[in-house]
Amino acid sequence: MNFSVQALFFAAYRDLVGTGEVQVELASGATVGDLVHSLRSRGAPFDALPEEPAIAVNRTYAYLDEPLAADDEVAFIPPVAGG
């Protein structure tokens, strides 16, 4: 069964894709890596995202093999530069 998650883009990634937020529908069992792949295969501008970006799922850093669930908040995190 398919489910959808919310992808968020910040800073350089937001500039790159031209939006801060996209809904993505994924197949059952999809991981963070699958979401990245699915977005990039939409073509421009999403194919400009890195193949292996840093990701946070529900506001916690996550690995690319982490499974996703319905309504997860999946943030694409460019290299951070606070301070």
Add this chain to the structure above:
Amino acid sequence: MNFSVQALFFAAYRDLVGTGEVQVELASGATVGDLVHSLRSRGAPFDALPEEPAIAVNRTYAYLDEPLAADDEVAFIPPVAGG
């Protein structure tokens, strides 16, 4: 020829000798060590001073073998504890 210097006492040393300042007459060629010896040989309360105290001559730290001159300001410096 004799000359005199001004000995200063601070903090614990001042408490010890009961005064902040004493004029001391010394023989020509006298060193810091001679001044300390001369003062201690006056007896109480000066004999309570250490044999080898830290000393500053004219506001600069000095060794016990440093020669003194007329009107030098010779400070007896207890272990310091600023901050």
Add this chain to the structure above:
Amino acid sequence: MVHAAITSDVIDPAAVLSRVGHDEDGAALLFVGVVRNHADGRSVSGMRYDAYVEMAEPELARIAEEAAERLSTDRLAVVHRIGELDIGEVSVAIAASSPHRAESFDATRYVIEEIKKRVPIWKKEHYVEGDASWVKGTVPPGTGVAEPGAVG
């Protein structure tokens, strides 16, 4: 009490310092990060700070708690600014106090180093020439990503 916040208001460093201190403490330390007028040889006219606020605030709070553990007191406060900042404006202020000074130095340093590594905040430099660019950052730990993902 440990305090951590992201704000779009001007930061008053003295107010952050006043959040720490205790009769048991002999030392207090305040670190202030400021927007400077140069970077990598270029003249900078200002800086924009963006954050993933919903995540940055709890991440900042976690860092503050970790630092408080090193400090062995709960007298630690950190405030990070977001938005458009001029040269000389305060981007971050961190204060800590402890019975002895070593712990305050250590905890304050820890907070600023960890902010730079882990908190989802980004900054865009505006140059005097009129252009702007995102400051090269650090890939946060915990993502399995070793190198900054090449963009494009």
Add this chain to the structure above:
Amino acid sequence: MVHAAITSDVIDPAAVLSRVGHDEDGAALLFVGVVRNHADGRSVSGMRYDAYVEMAEPELARIAEEAAERLSTDRLAVVHRIGELDIGEVSVAIAASSPHRAESFDATRYVIEEIKKRVPIWKKEHYVEGDASWVKGTVPPGTGVAEPGAVG
């Protein structure tokens, strides 16, 4: 401009911090030393600071200049209080600013460590029980004296 002073007035740490800072600087640090309510397991009610002011002020200025060299800026200020202080009152405030943070941390730390080693200042702890004693100090370098001279 490097600033170093001994004062019998109340120290305002924010005023010391405001002596540093520059458009080129991305970091400022403020260290505050405070009279705490305990020492070596005893309850302290206050502290008296004495100084050989005529020597302490130039010695403090020398330390500030050395720290400014480490800092590679002249944005460094240090003020040390003397007289009778209550718990929580500021005994010393040290501020530094620099383009990058490491130098400000290093310079500030240097100043407080050197003050404790070299500046002719002494403190007498007043205990809650009513007695008082001089705080065990450090023999300054440059005197040839290795150990604290035994008194008595």
